[in-house]
Amino acid sequence: MGADDSTGERPPPPAPxxxxxxxxxxxxxxxxxxxxxxxxxxxxxxxxxxxxECARARRVVVDCSGLTxxxxxxxxxxxxxxxxxxxxxxxxxxxxxHPPVNRMFDITGARTVFRVYADAxxxxxxxxxxxxxxxxxxx
Numbered sequence: 001m002g003a004d005d006s007t008g009e010r011p012p013p014p015a016p017x018x019x020x021x022x023x024x025x026x027x028x029x030x031x032x033x034x035x036x037x038x039x040x041x042x043x044x045x046x047x048x049x050x051x052x053e054c055a056r057a058r059r060v061v062v063d064c065s066g067l068t069x070x071x072x073x074x075x076x077x078x079x080x081x082x083x084x085x086x087x088x089x090x091x092x093x094x095x096x097x098h099p100p101v102n103r104m105f106d107i108t109g110a111r112t113v114f115r116v117y118a119d120a121x122x123x124x125x126x127x128x129x130x131x132x133x134x135x136x137x138x139x
Contacts, residue, residue: 018035019037029057030060031061032063032124033051036066040070047077060090060091060092061123061124063095066096068100093114093115094115095120
C-alpha cells in the first residue's frame, strides 16, 4: 500500500509548507536568510532556529521573495530577532515582500520598524550603518 502501481516505488514525500535557507551575504558578517512557502504558527520553528543562529551577525537580510504567506507568528519571530540583534548592534532587514505579505506589514504598522528592500541584492548593496529608520521601501 502506498506504492505507485506502475513502478512499485513510493511517490516522493510532499514538499514542505515552509523552508528557510541561510547563505552568507558578504564577507563582513552579513547573513541572508531565504524564506519560502507559508510562515505561520505551525511552520515558524525553522525560522526561529535560523534567526537564533544569526544572533551574533552584524546584519541579517531576510529574503521574503519566496514567502507566499505570513501570519502574526511569523511577524513576531522577525520582531523578536530584530530586537535581539539590536541589543548587540546588529540589524535585521527585509527584502522581496510580495503583495499579500507586504499587506500584513502595512496593516500591523511593522513597516515603520523594518527597513524593506525590493530584493536581497539591493539590500546587500546598501551599506547604510543602520542609522536610517525602518519604513523605507527601496526599488
